[in-house]
Amino acid sequence: MTDTRHLVVVGNGMVGHRLVSALRDRDERGEWRITVLGEETRHAYDRVALSSYVDGKSEEELRLPELAGFDLRLGDPVASIDRTARRVVTASGAELTYDALVLATGSVPFVPPVPGKDLPNCFVYRTLDDLDAIKEAAAAAVARPGAGRRSAVVVGGGLLGLEAARAMRLLGLSPQVVEIAPRLMPVQVDEGGGALLQNLVSSQDIAVRCGVAVTGIREERDRLIATLSDDIELDADLVVFSAGIRPADTLARDSGLRVGERGGVWVDATCRTSDEHVWAVGEVAALEGRTYGLVAPGYAMAEVVADRLLGGQARMTPDELDMSTKLKLLGVEVASFGDAHAATEGALEVVVNDPVAGTYSKLVVSDDAQTLLGGVLVGDASKYATLRPLVGMTLPADPVAMIAPGGVELGADALPDSAQICSCNAVTKGALKEAIHDGACTVPDLKSCTRAGTSCGSCVPLLKKLLVSEGVQVSKAICEHFAFSRAELFQIIASTGIRTFTEAVESHGSGRGCDLCKPVVASILASLGGGHIHDGEQAALQDTNDHFLANMQRNGTYSVVPRIAGGEITPEGLIVIGQVAQDFGLYTKITGGQRIDMFGARVEQLPAIWKRLVDAGFESGHAYGKSLRTVKSCVGSSWCRYGVQDSVGMAVLLELRYRGLRSPHKLKSGVSGCARECAEARSKDFGVIATDKGWNLYVGGNGGATPKHAQLIVQDVDQETLIRTIDRFLIFYIRTADRLQRTAPWLEELEGGLDHLREVIVDDKLGICADLDTAMARHVESYADEWRGVLEDPKKLERYVSFVNAPETPDPTISFVTERGQPVPMPRAGDPVLIGLPTVSPRQEVRA
Amino acid sequence: MTTAPEQVRVPVTWEDDVRWQTVCPLDRLQPERGVAALFGETQVAVFRLFDDRVLAIGNVDPRSGAAVMSRGIVGDRGGVPTVASPLYKEAYSLVDGQCLDVEDVSLPTYPVRVRNGSVQIGLP
Numbered sequence: 001m002t003d004t005r006h007l008v009v010v011g012n013g014m015v016g017h018r019l020v021s022a023l024r025d026r027d028e029r030g031e032w033r034i035t036v037l038g039e040e041t042r043h044a045y046d047r048v049a050l051s052s053y054v055d056g057k058s059e060e061e062l063r064l065p066e067l068a069g070f071d072l073r074l075g076d077p078v079a080s081i082d083r084t085a086r087r088v089v090t091a092s093g094a095e096l097t098y099d100a101l102v103l104a105t106g107s108v109p110f111v112p113p114v115p116g117k118d119l120p121n122c123f124v125y126r127t128l129d130d131l132d133a134i135k136e137a138a139a140a141a142v143a144r145p146g147a148g149r150r151s152a153v154v155v156g157g158g159l160l161g162l163e164a165a166r167a168m169r170l171l172g173l174s175p176q177v178v179e180i181a182p183r184l185m186p187v188q189v190d191e192g193g194g195a196l197l198q199n200l201v202s203s204q205d206i207a208v209r210c211g212v213a214v215t216g217i218r219e220e221r222d223r224l225i226a227t228l229s230d231d232i233e234l235d236a237d238l239v240v241f242s243a244g245i246r247p248a249d250t251l252a253r254d255s256g257l258r259v260g261e262r263g264g265v266w267v268d269a270t271c272r273t274s275d276e277h278v279w280a281v282g283e284v285a286a287l288e289g290r291t292y293g294l295v296a297p298g299y300a301m302a303e304v305v306a307d308r309l310l311g312g313q314a315r316m317t318p319d320e321l322d323m324s325t326k327l328k329l330l331g332v333e334v335a336s337f338g339d340a341h342a343a344t345e346g347a348l349e350v351v352v353n354d355p356v357a358g359t360y361s362k363l364v365v366s367d368d369a370q371t372l373l374g375g376v377l378v379g380d381a382s383k384y385a386t387l388r389p390l391v392g393m394t395l396p397a398d399p400v401a402m403i404a405p406g407g408v409e410l411g412a413d414a415l416p417d418s419a420q421i422c423s424c425n426a427v428t429k430g431a432l433k434e435a436i437h438d439g440a441c442t443v444p445d446l447k448s449c450t451r452a453g454t455s456c457g458s459c460v461p462l463l464k465k466l467l468v469s470e471g472v473q474v475s476k477a478i479c480e481h482f483a484f485s486r487a488e489l490f491q492i493i494a495s496t497g498i499r500t501f502t503e504a505v506e507s508h509g510s511g512r513g514c515d516l517c518k519p520v521v522a523s524i525l526a527s528l529g530g531g532h533i534h535d536g537e538q539a540a541l542q543d544t545n546d547h548f549l550a551n552m553q554r555n556g557t558y559s560v561v562p563r564i565a566g567g568e569i570t571p572e573g574l575i576v577i578g579q580v581a582q583d584f585g586l587y588t589k590i591t592g593g594q595r596i597d598m599f600g601a602r603v604e605q606l607p608a609i610w611k612r613l614v615d616a617g618f619e620s621g622h623a624y625g626k627s628l629r630t631v632k633s634c635v636g637s638s639w640c641r642y643g644v645q646d647s648v649g650m651a652v653l654l655e656l657r658y659r660g661l662r663s664p665h666k667l668k669s670g671v672s673g674c675a676r677e678c679a680e681a682r683s684k685d686f687g688v689i690a691t692d693k694g695w696n697l698y699v700g701g702n703g704g705a706t707p708k709h710a711q712l713i714v715q716d717v718d719q720e721t722l723i724r725t726i727d728r729f730l731i732f733y734i735r736t737a738d739r740l741q742r743t744a745p746w747l748e749e750l751e752g753g754l755d756h757l758r759e760v761i762v763d764d765k766l767g768i769c770a771d772l773d774t775a776m777a778r779h780v781e782s783y784a785d786e787w788r789g790v791l792e793d794p795k796k797l798e799r800y801v802s803f804v805n806a807p808e809t810p811d812p813t814i815s816f817v818t819e820r821g822q823p824v825p826m827p828r829a830g831d832p833v834l835i836g837l838p839t840v841s842p843r844q845e846v847r848a
Numbered sequence: 849m850t851t852a853p854e855q856v857r858v859p860v861t862w863e864d865d866v867r868w869q870t871v872c873p874l875d876r877l878q879p880e881r882g883v884a885a886l887f888g889e890t891q892v893a894v895f896r897l898f899d900d901r902v903l904a905i906g907n908v909d910p911r912s913g914a915a916v917m918s919r920g921i922v923g924d925r926g927g928v929p930t931v932a933s934p935l936y937k938e939a940y941s942l943v944d945g946q947c948l949d950v951e952d953v954s955l956p957t958y959p960v961r962v963r964n965g966s967v968q969i970g971l972p
């Protein structure tokens with residue numbers, strides 16, 4: 001294509017990324033070829049969530065969706081612009097000409113010009129590289145011998161400073177926040193809220209000094225001493241500057257572009273600079289003179305520029321830009337939105353201050369008390385999601401009642417269609433309703449088709465309410481026979497002592513059940529210690545595979561998987577398996593779960609095969625059950641030169657402890673001997689990684705269709721603590737998860753998420769840990785091999801026949817062909833069943 | 849819930865010229881589970897319900913061609929007794945063999961009676 005034009009984007013941050021994504025989506029005729037030049041060496045990532053990088057999130061998890069169809073050059077910043085030649089030159093000397101240039105260089109942290117600011121161990125807080133450096137310095141400080149807790153001085157008590165302070169806490173340091181203004185978060189919060197905020201922050205083990213400035217920093221015996229304007233000296237292991245940001249506008253200044261009075265590249269409402277070929281978006285842009293330090297206005301600018309580049313007429317409406325903020329991460333809820341400081345002419349303030357409960361709420365309303373202008377919430381920001389979209393709208397209720405404890409609960413109904421529910425991505429209630437009517441019926445659906453909820457996440461509660469108010473029934477009923485969720489049914493069965501399906505369906509359900517509810521009840525009874533799963537009436541409830549303790553294959557034969565705990569097997573064991581497979585003509589394969597699967601056994605052969613295996617010391621591997629599958633291991637310290645613990649030993653121990661444990665879905669685990677993670681433990685429901693101090697435990701991961709990394713729940717613990725924590729995690733999951741809900745989606749739905757889980761199973765906040773411990777102890781004691789149980793009971797063996805009237809006659813429909821030297825089922829015309837995979841349409845991103 | 853085994857209720861009236869073949873003693877059938885039986889080339893899946901009715905359908909799953917219907921979970925849908933195919937889980941009515949999830953798919957049904965404690969099915 002000869003008339004393709006070249007767009008050069010300077011900056012691969014959040015807004016530059018959004019611009020490329022918007023343009024790639026819409027530029028259907030391929031009008032633009034795009035080159036992005038980035039200073040940072042990494043793929044674009046979610047800077048808003050930067051702090052979660054110290055809280056267990058990995059770089060991959062923070063990465064923004066990868067885009068295709070453009071040229072990306074990382075680690076080579078643009079050094080100068082020649083506007084006459086329409087050419088940029090990079091630091092490495094590369095030259096690129098452009099038809100259009102977009103500056104998306106973001107901001108640089110503002111570091112007050114105090115003496116000593118450049119000393120080692122003084123940091124800023126903006127990029128992943130900054131955080132890597134901070135982490136390293138914090139680790140070195142913590143590791144240094146000597147008395148006392150290690151500490152950090154955080155310069156700046158705004159939104160960023162408080163995030164940084166909390167990050168220091170997570171890294172094991174005592175943070176001290178120094179804020180020059182008389183209160184924390186001076187930009188967002190008023191005096192009343194500030195006082196309460198300071199109390200709440202201090203109670204989080206973060207020291208706060210307001211109304212003083214840092215005047216100098218010096219080094220003294222490996223540590224830093226920060227002098228304050230009131231002559232107090234704070235000693236610290238590191239200093240983090242988070243005292244504000246300045247637009248990264250050097251390129252614009254050097255090339256003579258107009259800049260805003262207070263910095264930033266001046267742009268008009270179409271985001272065009274004083275040069276018609278140059279645009280600016282994001283934090284670097286001074287929109288009609290004003291810069292915005294939040295991502296939502298930046299995204300809006302990216303959309304405008306994408307539209308304009310394709311000949312559209314979009315423009316910014318700066319009055320409507322949402323400057324709401326909610327403090328993430330700190331465990332202290334703070335939100336401010338709209339005109340928080342009542343700057344509007346005649347504005348009235350309605351305040352409800354409850355120092356006992358530790359909450360402060362303020363609404364700013366118009367002089368006639370009809371229109372909501374803004375507000376501040378401290379201590380409890382749960383109303384933020386409903387209040388923020390109401391800014392500029394007529395109040396649906398008396399303002400005091402709206403913030404008073406026990407006052408009006410606002411639902412999604414109260415909002416007009418034009419209300420912006422997701423401010424990060426500018427999604428209105430109307431747009432969401434449309435998506436719901438087009439078939440979106442879950443929060444992930446809404447996320448993928450409207451982008452709402454994919455950035456800061458604070459609108460997600462409102463998305464849920466909206467689904468409900470639009471009549472989407474999020475029914476958790478198992479099936480037509482039980483109007484309960486699995487968790488509810490678990491409670492019912494556990495507390496009533498019901499021990500059969502008949503009792504359960506007669507007292508709490510209807511009809512005679514089906515293939516959905518019967519296995520659920522079977523699993524609950526088994527989790528509650530119901531003996532052999534083929535005892536009595538239970539036998540009739542078991543799913544196909546549990547019914548024969550083997551996995552049915554597509555031609556009606558079965559697979560046989562003996563347990564090979566931790567993937568460790570002796571040569572003798574290997575020989576037994578080989579011999580059995582050979583004698584019964586079975587196909588063998590090493591599974592993805594580090595063990596050996598033998599395929600092609602006919603139902604009447606199963607007992608004879610298992611007798612050979614059990615006699616040789618093998619037991620059921622529960623490959624068929626919704627229960628523990630495998631605990632994979634790496635070779636660990638016994639052999640590996642890097643191993644710091646015996647990962648195989650630990651994997652065997654865990655596999656033997658949890659074998660046979662019935663659960664809502666299958667359970668998988670892995671143990672790695674060091675941080676290299678060869679066992680892929682973090683892709684498991686519970687994964688263990690050895691450290692030189694003990695073990696790290698990660699929970700809620702899986703592979704499969706929607707892979708999820710497990711998250712760190714406890715760190716550097718000893719074996720006893722590790723096992724106790726896993727015990728509780730598993731029982732708590734078993735009791736509360738839905739049917740076929742693996743641990744990752746369960747954890748995602750769990751109110752309060754990982755933090756809540758930690759409170760329940762580590763801090764015992766609900767007081768249920770003793771009960772969880774007893775339940776696991778009962779499981780461990782009562783474990784018995786299911787296959788041995790069958791072999792020893794003639795009644796149970798009775799069903800292993802091909803035909804009731806011809807027990808040993810092989811099923812005549814089964815036949816095999818030989819492939820690569822082994823038997824496989826005869827290919828059939830029958831088409832395989834497809835399962836749904838998430839689809840990504842070109843205009844959507846999926847961030848589940 | 850006891851209907852005397854002799855009074856097996858059969859939903860359809862069957863011609864009298866079927867050949868009655870013995871499957872097994874009724875005791876051998878576990879309530880709400882099935883067994884497979886082989887008569888020449890024909891495979892039949894025989895189920896005993898919770899109320900002791902006994903019903904029989906073809907054993908070969910039409911979707912996969914595998915002879916596995918007897919190993920499915922027995923239950924009901926809106927009161928109609930069903931079995932779910934063990935492979936892809938479609939429900940089939942045990943009364944008339946119709947698949948309740950996929951149109952125009954069905955299994956043959958067979959008349960059943962219990963004589964002297966033995967389950968018998970009628971083959972054409």
Ligand code: SRM
Binds near residue numbers: 553590596623
């Ligand atoms: C045999 C094996 C493939 C192989 O040859 O390697 C296998 C085979 C099956 N897998 Fe798997 N999976 C096997 C390892 C895995 C792994 C790898 C692992 O465990 O490290 C995964 C990804 C990890 C994970 O589960 O998080 C895996 C993710 C799945 C999933 C998707 C689960 C999810 O949450 O998305 C399914 C479907 C399901 O369970 O609903 C599945 C389901 C199945 C079923 C049960 C499908 C079925 O209903 O017939 C297959 C039958 C097994 C059989 O007949 O024995 N299999 N499957 C592996 C047996 C491992 C073992 O020793 O027990």
Ligand SMILES: Cc1cc2nc3c(=O)[nH]c(=O)nc-3n(C[C@H](O)[C@H](O)[C@H](O)COP(=O)(O)OP(=O)(O)OC[C@H]3O[C@@H](n4cnc5c(N)ncnc54)[C@H](O)[C@@H]3O)c2cc1C
Binds near residue numbers: 015104326
């Ligand atoms: C810890 C933290 C928490 C935050 N929390 C929130 C929040 O809760 N809500 C919110 O709305 N916002 C928040 N923000 C702000 C938000 O991250 C920014 O508004 C957003 O990232 C701006 O996007 P941008 O693309 O303009 O700039 P950036 O994301 O900073 O991207 C600019 C990129 O340009 C690169 N660059 C600079 N100069 C050059 C050059 N000469 N050549 C090539 N590349 C160059 C930079 O290296 C950078 O990668 C937070 C920021 C931080 C640091």
Ligand code: SF4
Binds near residue numbers: 641642647672675676
């Ligand atoms: S995870 Fe570590 S100990 Fe285990 S094999 Fe890999 S490098 Fe070795």
Ligand code: FES
Binds near residue numbers: 425452454455456458
């Ligand atoms: S408001 Fe931030 S993601 Fe919706």
